[in-house]
Amino acid sequence: MIERLFSRGAVSTLESMLSFASRRHEVIARNIANVDTVGYRTRDLAELRSVDAGVLKPNGNNVDLEIEMSKMVRNNALHSTAAALLAQQFTLLREAISGQLHS
Amino acid sequence: MDPIEISAAGMRAQRARMDAIAANLANVDTTSARTEVRDGEVRHVPFRRKLAVLVEGAGGLPALKVIEDRSEFRAEHQPGHPHASAAGTVLFPNVDPMVEMVDMMAASRAYEANLTAAEVAKSMHQSALRILG
Numbered sequence: 001m002i003e004r005l006f007s008r009g010a011v012s013t014l015e016s017m018l019s020f021a022s023r024r025h026e027v028i029a030r031n032i033a034n035v036d037t038v039g040y041r042t043r044d045l046a047e048l049r050s051v052d053a054g055v056l057k058p059n060g061n062n063v064d065l066e067i068e069m070s071k072m073v074r075n076n077a078l079h080s081t082a083a084a085l086l087a088q089q090f091t092l093l094r095e096a097i098s099g100q101l102h103s
Numbered sequence: 104m105d106p107i108e109i110s111a112a113g114m115r116a117q118r119a120r121m122d123a124i125a126a127n128l129a130n131v132d133t134t135s136a137r138t139e140v141r142d143g144e145v146r147h148v149p150f151r152r153k154l155a156v157l158v159e160g161a162g163g164l165p166a167l168k169v170i171e172d173r174s175e176f177r178a179e180h181q182p183g184h185p186h187a188s189a190a191g192t193v194l195f196p197n198v199d200p201m202v203e204m205v206d207m208m209a210a211s212r213a214y215e216a217n218l219t220a221a222e223v224a225k226s227m228h229q230s231a232l233r234i235l236g
Contacts, residue, residue, distance in 0.1 A: 018231065022106075025227060029106040029220045030163050033113025035213045036120070037157040037165045065216055076223050083230040090236060 005093065014086040020045075021079035028072045035063045042068070104162055106224040113217035116157050116165040120210045123155035123169060124203050131198045134186040147186035149176055150196040172197055 006012065024045055034040040039060040042053045052071065054064025095101055130136070135147035152172035160166030174197045182191030 022227065025220075025224060026104060026106045026109065029109040029113075029217075029224065032213075032216050032220050033109050033116070034157070034159065034163070034165050035113075035216065036117075036209070037159050040159055040165075043163075065213070069216065069219070072220060072223055076227060079227050080230045083234055087234045087236060090234065094236075 011086065011089050014082045014089065017082035018079060018086065021075055021082065024075050025072065025079070028068055028075065031063050031068050032065070032072075035061070035065055035068075037061060037063075107221050109164065110217045110221035110224065112164040113220070114214055116167055117210045117214040117217065119167045120155040120157070121207065121214075123153045124207045124210065127152050127196075127198045128200060128203050130196055131200055133196055134184070134193055144189055146188060147194070149194045150198070151176075152196060152198045 042063045044051045053062045056062045130150035133150035136150040157165040177195040181193045184193045
């Protein structure tokens, strides 16, 4: 009964958003760590299908620091949005249970 | 893998690169790193430039490989120099300070980028904790 509150609707969607942002940050952090690695090609999560790469450098590396940084900032914004919305969902739930508004 | 771990590996790699650059700059005029005897004559071999190359290691993390720069030494005619050959030629290291400075700037910029990534990971952890209310 109570599981249904968490397994459907906004809560589970926001949970997926959070885990997506965490996994994507890991990939972006790995790209940044390999900005000077010989022969390293920039990567992204498989479900995104396309990879935003920079020009190929003479050492066979195509990680563009500017592209990676902007991806990281956008991903961080997505993560904090999902976290804030999720916190809001739990506040609503608490209000419904207690029957009084939280400030 | 923990993203902070990944960024730390990136920072470690860049710092190791910086170490190699510092060693090169420190030895820019080292004319005798070792000696060798050839044709009965003691010859001084200057410092050879170290090149820090990053390769992909375990878990997609950068790993450091230090190799020697095989380019030619700089030869100068200085017969009075204690490390001169019988012909009066002194060999100087194949280190160009300008190249080292540029490499140093690149390494320091990449280090900062990894640091920023670690800070972002930290802020993501914190915002996840705030869900608890």
